[in-house]
Amino acid sequence: MKIWKLISREIAYRKLGFMAGLLSLTVATAVLVALAMQLRAHDLTTEQTLLETERELRAEMTQLEDRYRRIMRDMGHNVLILNREQDMAEFRRLGHPNTYLEYEDAWRLAHGEVTTLNHLLPVLQERVLWQEKKIEVMLSGIRGQVPVFTKPEFLTEDDEYRSPIVPRIPDGMADLGADIAVRLELRPDDSIVLNGQSLTVNRVHAHRGSDDDITVTVPLHHAQDILGRPGKINGIFALECVCDLDELGRIHDEVAAILPHARVYEFTSLIAPRAEVRQQAEAAHRQVVDAAMRQRDRMREGKERLAAVIVPLLALGAGLWIFLLVFNSVRERRYEIGVLRAVGFSRVKILWIFLAKAWSMGVLGGMLGVLVGLSVGLAWHGGDSAGWRLPELIDPAILLLGLLLAPVLATMAALLPAVMAARLDPALILREE
């Protein structure tokens, strides 16, 4: 016969005491596992909620950005790239640049690593005397926007802008500012001759209260012909897309890297509000997410505090209960111990009998506790709207802890009474007869 048979027979004989110990360990382990699953489910649920919140906010931000982009596009360009030699006082005085860039410069910029600018519009603008009409006008030549190839999201399949700020003007046509049209009584489709260049009125712009009202806009090559500046432009309008005021210097750096002979003139009055609004929107976004995170952390802390009290209390209770059960068992089995010692059982074997029983109780209690804990946890959260499944709710470390905690706890709790049993004097017991 082996010692395990002795132990198992004794367990079966005194099953009530064993079951009482087993129950306490099962409950302690089950609560540990179920609470861990509860915390895990809480984490998963709040993470999911946060992800959804972030997704919604991101979608709102994207919509907001689209709205800004459209607003900015409607507001017009906010950056002008000029020849580095341009005297800004002259620029102010004349109302247009009087130094020049090559038209190809716009394409170099478009093909370069420019990330801060969109809607590049090369332009040749000069104040001229419309000799045929004897009035001074602003002549503006454009050839449509140059696509920024680093930003495919703005481009059509033909590498044209999806929504250009300024539409192209067909060859032989001219757009007129409102003041000019009124003064010269011109309407669309009227024929005009501008400094020897025959043109047809394409559109008449509404009154804008700006230089646009006295501007005649023609295809770029017509302007270059009229002004006698073939292949030249005197500015590239652009829409900057940097949203952080602190990063405005990046535009200068990027442009300078591609066009060392150019300089950037910013209409900061348009940039600043945009950046500020965007920053505010981002801050609001961060606030919502941070508040959700704080709420989640607060709830988790509360649950952790609860678990930190309940689990040790239950473990302590189970340990105390097992101590009492084993202590009582030692008292009950005094004569048995005496006889076993008399027939040759060593102290270590007596110790082993009691510890092995407690250990068996712990292993069984741990396994049952884990199973019960998993069932409770699953019943608790498997039916959530999130419908978490078992593998998602299980932390293997907690399962391992649950399986180890019960045997270790039971063995530790049984140690003192088991040592007492091993140290019992068999002669003293047998003399009691």
Next chain:
Amino acid sequence: MILTIDRLNKTFIANGGRVAALADVSLRVGRGEVVAINGRSGCGKTTLLLTAGGLLPPDTGTASLDGSDLYALSHDERAVERARNIGFVFQQFHLLPYLNVLENVLVPTIAGSAGGRDERADTRQRALALLRRFDLLERVGHRPAQLSTGEKQRVALVRALINRPKFLFADEPTGNLDDDNAAEVMHYITDFAAGGGGVLLVSHDRRTAMHADQSYQMEQGRLLE
């Protein structure tokens, strides 16, 4: 001599005073010998038996089994010596209530050695043979609660003999038995002695003395012829 007890002294503190349970007790038991010690309760019989059996260290004196001084051995060595060479029988039998007859008989084999499969099978056969000899074969599957008093004592006797001890210590082996059962148990005990073992039995039952080769009277810790 198989058991040699030499000038054993053992004193207990009781009710604030010193009680001499053993006073200069010397005794020798040879192979095949049954020695009975009679005396009233509290005279020191059980103390002598436990001391001689290696369970209760004396204050002074020696107890040697087959030439080996039991109290020169460590706790664990003494346990091994008890498991291999000593059998105990008690008045209250002290059978383990959760084991059946066969399992109760085999308990000392757990203490004796780890044992391989063959050895365990051999021990089991030996146990069954002993149970047959003690007329208990039909009771092997019964629990102690299902046995008569005489049967319990016979099971306790088989348990004491399972490891083929050299010596048997019996404490009031017939104390709870009627005449027939007492005679039967004493028959088995003398039978063991006849096989070459030594027996020391202590009892207040004078019937045991009839079966002994030597008998002593004990009074206040002293052994009287």
